């Protein structure tokens with residue numbers, strides 16, 4: 196009986212012993228293949244995800260994280276004396292670091308062994324990896340051992356590169372470091388680089404041999420056996436770091452600093468006095484897919500690209516439509532319906548003139564630019580005058596007038612074909628005159644107009660003026676007769692252009708600021724006082740015009756033939772008058788004619804010019820009389836050069852000229868820039 200009891204007792208003792216041994220062993224080791232349901236002490240950004248990943252950081256900047264095993268360890272034998280060496284230990288873990296940009300990735304993960312009372316609160320969430328700060332780094336009082344996986348090169352820690360593994364004692368200035376990689380057992384221990392932040396999980400082994408004081412660190416891609424040759428190996432007696440009889444915590448620390456990076460631990464095992472138990476790789480949770488940059492999967496990139504392409508396409512199409520609409524927009528109002536047939540579409544004009552290209556620009560006058568064009572349908576040549584006009588005021592009346600002008604048809608008028616209206620812009624469409632404006636012919640040396648042609652031109656314009664003043668339903672005043680408004684068609688017929696346009700600027704203005712419309716040199720003196728255009732103001736301009744055609748000189752000329760002051764400008768009328776006085780009127784005829792002219796016609800025209808440009812409006816002939824004189828149907832009134840009225844009135848004319856020079860003047864319509872000189876010198 197006693198014997199049996201003894202055996203039972205012994206068995207009991209052995210059982211107790213067995214239990215004690217096994218319980219002691221399981222306390223000193225653990226293995227986590229995934230962290231689902233595990234009781235880690237987490238702090239900072241650290242969480243355990245639903246899939247069982249230990250997520251230290253999630254990409255948020257300037258975050259630190261700590262994950263600590265709940266049970267603490269004694270690294271020096273509790274029973275032994277204070278001289279007892281630090282015990283051997285071994286750990287292994289699988290980690291992953293995910294960064295959108297591998298070149299800007301920070302800062303890393305560190306496995307640490309730290310005193311249980313160590314306070315992480317003061318640690319910096321930056322290159323200090325959530326472990327130290329600028330003061331505590333390197334402090335021997337830390338009693339911390341660590342292995343860092345550092346994805347950033349920090350000069351203050353004398354980091355070797357931006358992708359290294361290091362052994363840390365109390366400091367991030369590693370006592371030993373190496374670029375991340377491994378020695379491949381299957382390939383003659385050749386070295387392979389590894390990129391810590393490669394988005395692929397890797398395994399790390401850390402072993403400390405308490406006898407030899409050897410620290411070995413190895414790493415390898417997942418599912419690769421622990422390399423026989425460690426990446427790092429150094430000798431350091433951890434007894435100088437880890438204190439006697441003090442509990443130590445083991446865990447991971449991480450920090451992002453100013454980088455968008457995510458740090459994960461997938462599995463972890465640890466053992467005191469032995470090898471870390473193997474991690475079951477098959478049970479590990481998966482790393483999240485991290486918007487991969489290098490080899491994006493088609494499925495992932497097609498939808499956003501398609502969406503973006505669609506948005507861009509819609510944008511371009513609507514931009515083109517809007518631009519097209521803008522390009523072609525016209526102003527069209529109800530009252531214009533009746534003028535429909537005279538209305539051109541802007542689109543047609545745009546096509547006709549090649550989009551108003553500068554190569555089609557044929558001239559720029561006081562009112563706007565003139566472009567040559569060819570109508571798409573009829574293929575007829577047109578001249579399009581773009582007049583900028585902002586005010587709506589008087590527009591209806593003006594258009595009505597333009598349209599009625601369009602009904603004017605005379606062989607010596609430039610035919611107005613129609614108009615088009617846009618915001619702030621009026622386009623007038625005329626027949627194209629292939630020989631351009633008269634002034635170009637008069638003042639160029641290329642083709643000299645003979646006297647016969649000049650006389651025909653004068654007669655043609657007189658005929659046009661008769662039509663406007665007397666033969667149409669109502670009196671039309673041209674207001675801007677001058678050589679540049681006389682155009683020559685393909686048969687060198689003279690045609691008066693621009694009629695009625697002056698009214699656009701003359702109408703609806705404040706009477707206080709009424710502008711004189713017309714061109715300096717052609718303006719009758721009374722316009723300076725009343726600014727009221729009459730048929731006789733047209734006659735005045737016609738007078739100047741025929742003198743200009745005969746003499747080949749501008750209405751205002753620099754003092755000719757040496758004489759007194761070279762720079763003193765002289766009115767063409769005065770100059771001709773002077774020669775008439777002196778009996779040398781034929782000297783005023785254009786020298787380019789070389790005397791090839793009918794002297795009677797020339798004298799007739801010069802005298803008629805003087806008569807038409809008479810300063811007193813009631814002394815001027817009507818256009819019907821002008822025509823009769825020109826055709827020789829009626830004799831000119833016999834005005835001798837010494838005729839009293841002429842002498843006195845020449846003076847008046849000059850004064851009159853002065854007075855309208857002084858009046859407010861749209862400078863854009865001035866054809867000479869010497870106005871101020873003129874008035875100053877008189």
Ligand SMILES: Nc1ncnc2c1ncn2[C@@H]1O[C@H](COP(=O)(O)OP(=O)(O)O)[C@@H](O)[C@H]1O
Pocket residue numbers: 557558559560561562563564565578580609625626627628629631632679680682692693
């Ligand atoms: N119907 C047309 N056919 C051909 N050329 C024209 C026509 N209308 C105008 N031009 C050219 O455009 C220039 C400027 O015209 P315009 O604006 O009438 O001048 P301005 O305002 O000085 O009278 C003219 O000198 C002429 O060369």
Ligand SMILES: *[C@@H]1O[C@H](CO)[C@@H](O)[C@H](O)[C@H]1NC(C)=O
Pocket residue numbers: 239240241253254255258
């Ligand atoms: C990341 O974690 C922080 C807390 O540490 C939280 O405020 C943030 O919303 C998280 N971001 C994401 C994308 O989960």
Ligand SMILES: *[C@@H]1O[C@H](CO)[C@@H](O)[C@H](O)[C@H]1NC(C)=O
Pocket residue numbers: 234236265266
């Ligand atoms: C987790 O660990 C902490 C600290 O070690 C402990 O207080 C807590 O009771 C543990 N919880 C569970 C569910 O084990």
Ligand SMILES: *[C@@H]1O[C@H](CO)[C@@H](O)[C@H](O)[C@H]1NC(C)=O
Pocket residue numbers: 329330
């Ligand atoms: C440590 O960092 C803090 C905060 O960045 C700074 O105020 C302090 O001056 C630093 N101290 C040293 C010694 O660099």
Ligand SMILES: *[C@@H]1O[C@H](CO)[C@@H](O)[C@H](O)[C@H]1NC(C)=O
Pocket residue numbers: 374386387388
């Ligand atoms: C490993 O990387 C380092 C630095 O990036 C480079 O100098 C070295 O040549 C690489 N070695 C191999 C085997 O790729």
Ligand SMILES: *[C@@H]1O[C@H](CO)[C@@H](O)[C@H](O)[C@H]1NC(C)=O
Pocket residue numbers: 283404405406407
């Ligand atoms: C530790 O080092 C000693 C002496 O070099 C050696 O005998 C022993 O096998 C090592 N222990 C382990 C677990 O490698």
